[in-house]
Amino acid sequence: MRKLLPLLSAVCMAVVLGPTAVGQPSAPPKPAGSGWRVVDGQVAWTSAKPMSGDAAVEFWSDGKLLGRARSSRDGRTFSLPGKALGDLGKVEVRAGGRRLDAPDPKFRANQAPAALPPLLPKGVADPGTPGPYQTVTGEYALDPVRLPGLDGPIEMQAVVVAPRNAPGNRPLVLFLHGRHGSCYNPNNPADQPFTWPCPAGTLMVPSYRGYLQTQQLLASQGYDTVSVSADAINALDFQAEDGGAQARSSLVRLHLAHWADWAGAGRASAPQIVRDAPVADMSKVLLVGHSRGGEGVNQAALDSLAPPPFDSGYSGPVRWTIRGNVFIAPTIFGQNPTPDVPSVTFLPACDGDVSNLQGQQYIDSTRGVSRGKALHSALYIAGANHNFFNVEWTPGESAAPSVDDYFPGDTPNPLCDPGQPARLTAAQQRAVGATYVAAAAHLFVDHELRVQPLLDGSGVRAPSADPARVLSHALGGDRTPVVVPDQSTKITGSGKLCDEINAATACLAGADQYKSPHTVSFTAAPTEAGRSAVDVRWSAAGTAAVIEPPRPVWLLGEQSLALRVIVPENSTGTSFEVAATDGSGRRTKLGKVTLNGLPGADRTMSYWAQEVRVPVPPVLQVAKLELVPSTTSGEAWLLDAHGWRPGLPDPDPAKLTRVDLGRVTAPEGDSGSKNYQVPVTVTGDAGGVLKLFRSDSTGRTWTEEALTLAPGQHTVDLSTTVVGNTRWSANYLVGAEIKAAKGTVVGSYQGGVLVTNDDPAPTITVTPTSSVAAGGALTWHVTLSEAADADIFVFGPFVAPATGPELSTTDVDPAWLRSWGIDPQPSRPLSTLSQLVLDGRIAAGAVSGDVVLQTVATGGQGADKHVALHVGAYPQELPLDTVLTGTVTAK
Structure with missing residues (x-):
């Protein structure tokens, strides 16, 4: 059984954790609850309930990412094996950008959000319209499989929806859901074991049935569809350093291998529902992944083009061609998109799970990696949350318990809180999902160019998704790079180079730095090359920003110059003229663009780049690009500029x-x-x-x-x-x-x-008692028998002292209590706060340190008060299990 020791921040000192220990003996049991603890010899944070969402739990300090935490089997305990956390008083626990361990102070009070943008003009095609075919639905369940790194059987179960009596072989669309609960008790909503196989009396959560509406739409249009179950991976991916991406890829490829068999000589042995469906055309496969399923299908596309050189769980031949990916509110922990497979990424503006909208990196992180022929589209969907794309994750409709993932928080959000007018209903959100998944299928699989303007930043809509506001921008599609800002870009006038990942030269400052999906970091490194933009700030109309790429760029036959531009949330009327100057100094005015900021409020990622275009002549050389503001003051950020022409080239995957x-x-x-x-x-x-x-x-x-x-x-x-x-x-x-x-x-x-480590730990002794006048610091001295190469901690919870009265919350430093979300009022004994722990440290190389508790002055009033701590030590090779006592005298 895993045993826990509480561990919270030091009270009156900087606490610097040494590298965390790995695989050390368990400690004596202490009171349970949420907060910092030692778990199996590792410093860890424990949540009050299992974290079954898709976003990775991350540890941050001083605005810097320390790393993505590893989960324990219980889904509550998270640690960073082999990494030092530093001052625990500064460490924050986040998931998808939102604070988990305490109220988040970084967001400002809400200003009145801007109105939703008007509906875009109708596109020439509406892929949300049902097709001519009746559909057939059924399920199959094959023998479970084993995947490397996961300790349990992996189900091979799926639901199929296909066109009835459609002629010929039909394209195949495969869906993979994300990380959600794995099991539930239909007779007890509170019983949702996050384990696999499901215990007796519980059922598997049918997440794989959550996309039936989209499957039925696609099947009516002539596509075979299959949605596969990944509950076992959800329950077991805590063992995987990559969050289960490789395992999900293997699951997808195992299913595709069966479909390849069933499309050929193995059709007679196919499940009945597969034989009822048209034969799948395995040269036309679209993958759709939701949340961690998005990262899984991206990995499957990569593994299909460049098979993994190790045992991944599937090593057979690749008998299929992935024509495109659709990522629904996806994770992308590795920021490793497959650059030569076209993609569409859904970014729900009210995502309460993967709330930093990190899926933007499926677009941004493809820039410059390969030939740039594959189109990569981002769809910013106002009013959509994370869960409602899947009916089995939707309250009131799902078989298992489910929630609206958008968290209300301490500050009301007039855009995203449940019930707000700007929020989409679950039915509206599923209509958006179905319509735009179908758009990707028609464009990437069937090359229906009438659908392309819905996805590529052209600014049109599909009426089937009304009343949703869906904005798009894109990279790739054989666009010609004109400005891709980096250190080689010369910028003068009202512009300057800024960085997405660099605190010293950040594009966005203060609370705004947390409000853009373009600035999601990859590692704990303080910088990342190649992620820059042009910050244009002006205080007078006509103050141009002049941007000079390292060499002149020819646009030959392009129709427009497409710019991805961020403007402040809730702003209106940001306007500027765009002009180009060639190598001979000849200046050409290209046009004027006007942008309104996206509606934004507390915890919205509304600093997102909108695509705007200006026309260009058939032949144009760009040696300098000018942005000339028309308004008297303002700010905007240019992410990049590309030459654009209609059409969609073959992705032509390179041998990367x-x-x-x-x-x-x-x-x-x-x-x-x-x-x-x-x-x-x-x-x-x-x-x-x-x-x-x-x-x-x-x-x-x-x-x-x-x-x-x-x-x-x-x-x-x-x-x-x-x-x-x-x-x-x-x-x-x-x-x-x-x-x-x-x-x-x-x-x-x-x-x-x-x-x-292969050396014995030193012995440790602690002065057991301390006494101080009110306003002083109770101090217990800690001594080691010899110095160590890592920090050592003495820590423990407050327990009721043998004699009273007990020290209370109004007798100690109120700032310390508030830093952990505890209000000193009303006054109550410290031992009643199970989450409160006091600790002290001996720094690496030192042989002594102190545990300190700062008290507040009482003016000589009242009786003496007492306190007791039940302390242990970390690392746990140091045997310590004792009670420290202290007395605070009133005079």
Whole structure:
């Protein structure tokens, strides 16, 4: 049984955690509850209830990402193995950008949001209109399979909806749901075990049945559809460092392999519903993934083009062609999109799960990686939440208990709170989902260009999705890069270069930095190259920003210049003229654009780039691009500018080099030093460039560099030197992460060297009593028998003292209590607060430290008061289980 020790921040000192220990003995049981604890020898945060959502739980400090936490089997406990957390008083626990461990102070009070934008003009095609075919529906369940890294059987279950009597072979659309509960008790809504297989008396959550409306629409239009179950992966992916992306890819490819069999010689042995459906055309496959299912189908597309070089659970032949992906409110922890497979990404403006809308990186992170022929579209959907695209995640309609994921929070949100007029109903939201999934199918699978303007930033709508406001922008589709801001871009006038990932040169400051999906970070590194924009700020009309790319760009036959521009939320009438100057100094006015900010409020990601276009002549050279404001003051951010023409080229996938990282374990040793290599597997001969991020032994300091692979290069030197000694230290991870930059794709993006401690821990002693006058600091002195190479903590909860009266919340530092969400009033004994823990530390290299509790002055009034702490030590090799007592005298 897993046993827990509470661990919260120090009271009156900076607490710096050393590297967390891995796989150490369990501690004596202490009171349960939410908060910081030691779990199986690792510093961890425990939530009050299981976290079954899709967003990764992340630890942050001082505005910097420390890392994505690993979940325990119970779905409540999260840790960062091998990484130091630092001052726990500054550590924040987040998921999808929202604060989990305390009220979030970063958001300002709501201003009145702007009105929703008007409905866009109708497009020439409406893919939400049902087709001519009747449909047939049924399910299949095959023998379970085993997948590497997951400890349990994985179900092979799916629901099929297909056209009845449609002629010929039909395209196949496969759906994969995201991370949701796995089991439920139909007789007890509170009983929802997050485990697999489901215990007796419970049923599996039928998430895979949640897209039937979309499946029926597609089937009526002539598509075979199948939605597969992933409940086992949801229950078991806490074991996977990548959040289960590789496992979900393997599940998808296993199903596709069966469909390939059933389309050929194995059709006679196919399940009845498959034989009732038209034969699937496996050269025309569209994948649709919701939330973590989005990351799973992206990985499946990558693995289909560049198979993984390790055992992933499916190693058979690839007998299908992925024509496109649809990502519904997706995660993208690895920020490793498949650049040569077209995609559409849904970004629900009221997503309360993956609330930072990180799926934007399926568009942004493809820029410059490959040939740029595949279209990558983003759809910003006003009023949509995360869950309602799936009927089995919708309250009042689902078989298992479900919720509206948008969290009301402490500040009312006039845009997204349930029941607000700007919110879409569940039925409206599913209509949006069905319509735009069908749009992707018609465009990517059947090349119906009439549908393209719905997805590529052309500014039209599909009436079947009314009254939803759906805005689009896009990259790829063979657009010609004109301005892609970076350090080589010369900017003068009212513009300057800013960075999406760099606190010193950030494009957005203050609370606004948390309100853009374009600024979601990849690693804990403080910077990331290639993620810049042009910040245009002016205080007088006509003050131009002049942007000069590193070399002049010719536009030959393009129809428009497409710009992706962010303007402040709720702003109106931001307007500027666009002009181009060629290499000879000839200036051409291209047109005027006007933008209104997206409606925004507390916890909305409304700093999102809108696409605007200005016409260009048939032949134009751009040596300089000018943005000339028409308004008297304002600010806007230009993400990029591309030449655009109608049409959609073949994606023409390139033979990109695939790179995968691994992890190796290294004993520390007692002396000397030894080099260890981070395992790197390079598949393919084309070479390319990666962004390489590496951490130090604490996991808190990261560096970035460009890693260039020469053509034919298959080895990479990522060495780490491990120095041995005889002083105790926690296990630590020297981490490495990679991201594609040019000519590459990334499979496993995480790796490193895990260094294991092999030295005995020092002994520890604590002065058991302390006494101080009110207003002073109770201090218990802690001593080690010898210094250690990692921080050591003494900590514990308050317990009722043997004698009273007890120290209360109004007797201690109120700022400390409030930092943990505790109001000192009304006054109550400290031992009644189960989440409250006091701790102190001995810094690495030191032999002593203190546990300190600051009290407040009482003016000499009242009786003496008493306090008691039941303390233990971290790391848990240090045996300590004692009660500390203190007395605060009134005079």
